Amino acid sequence: MNKQKPKVKKIKFIDQIKQQQLTDWKPILRPRIVIPILFVTSILFVIIGMVLLLQMRPLLNSSIRYDDQCKGLKNCEITLEITKTMKKPVYFYYELTNFHQNHRRFLKSRCDSQLRGEETNFHNIADCQPLKSKNNKKDKKYIYKPCGLIAWNTFDDTYLLMNMDRNNLSFTSKGISWDSDIGKKFNNPKEPLDPSDETVIQSNYTDEHFIVWMRVESLPKFRKLYGIMQEKDLEKGKYIAKIENNYNSTSFQGKKSLVFLTTAWTGSKNYFICWTYISTGIFLFGVGIAFLIKHLVSPRFLGDLKLINWYND
Incomplete structure (x- = not known):
């Protein structure tokens, strides 16, 4: 009498994972x-x-340091020279050195829910230490808006670019931040903020210069996009940069520069x-x-x- 071989029950794929019985392939x-x-x-x-x-x-890439030329001055003008015509779009950056945005205490000091425009109180902004509220008071009206070290140290130099005839060059700040940030990570609170209020550091959370600053950099020397020249090429020649010199870089022994560059589908010039x-x-x-x-x-x-x-x- 022939004995029938017992049927081998097929093990399900999920059971093979649980029992670590997956078939493997070991190439030689x-x-x-x-x-x-x-x-x-x-x-x-x-x-x-x-x-x-x-x-x-x-x-093309052209840069000029200006903190040494504007030392001790609130407003100053510098002359910069473009040696070759830059085809549009031309990207305009400011550059800082010796600024460690990636320091853990610095990059952690923010409240993302507050930046999204959500209502916050003293207890859910713990990460903003040491700049949570005025005199560390717990009342909502004393909370800094926005709180934290990154917002408190927002770069606030402003620039106006002109040709030698003192005609303004057209640079736009629209589109300098990431699309994923605008409207998702940064929204204004429901109640408008009063810029004259001592607790208001930034009255417009959707300002693209502010959004760009809040995206921290990994290295102590970095550039942040300030504007884009989309309408015309930046012709070869000399130009005037009118600077409102607000940001103190001497406290961290840093340098401030203006940078103009063009890009390709591979990005900006980076030989590394x-x-x-x-x-x-x-x-x-x-x-x-x-x-x-x-x-x-x-x-x-x-x-x-x-x-x-x-x-x-």
């Missing part, structure tokens, strides 16, 4: 597979690096990423050659029992 990395992969990857990296390099070479791709490609190519020489001179055969110590014993 043979030299004939690894060496071509290294060569192909190295060529791709070099090509990407060269493409980025060619895209960034035509981009270009040479990173190229150098990585060259390194992988060298590793591939080393592996190839090793494989040709003294190849290791797959499944060679002579390489097993206990087998030889």
Whole structure:
């Protein structure tokens, strides 16, 4: 009498995960597979690096430091020179050095719900320490709007750019912040804020200059977008920058500069990423050659029992 084999119950996929019984695949990395992969990857990296390099070479970048020229002055004018015509759109940045926005105490000192325009009280703005309210009072009317170190230290220098005939250049601040920030992370409170109130640091939470400042940077030297020249090219020549010098950079021994630049689909001029791709490609190519020489001179055969110590014993 033939015995029927017991049916093996198929284990569900979720049960395989729970019981750690998933089928696996362990590829054997043979030299004939690894060496071509290294060569192909190295060529791709070099090509990407060269493409980025060619895209960034035509981009223009012009900067001028002004804190030393405006030292001790509330209002000042500086002359800057554009050596080559910049094609529109031209991006206008301010640059700060030696300012550590990424310090944990600084970047944590904010209340996102308050910045979204939601009603807050003294207890749910704990992260804003040490600048929560005037004289640390718990009444709602004494809460800083917005609270926290980042908002308190908002960059407030202003700029007016003119040609040598003192005609203003048209720069717009519309579109300098991220779309994901406007209307989602930053909204004005329901009740309008009075700018003359001592507790009001920023009366308009949707101001794009303010939104750009609130997006903290990772390095002590950084640039933040201030305006975009969209209508005309920035022609070669000299220009005047009329500056309202409000922000104190001497307290942290920093420098302030104006920066004008053009961009491509790869972003602004940044040779670091270009040479990173190229150098990585060259390194992988060298590793591939080393592996190839090793494989040709003294190849290791797959499944060679002579390489097993206990087998030889």
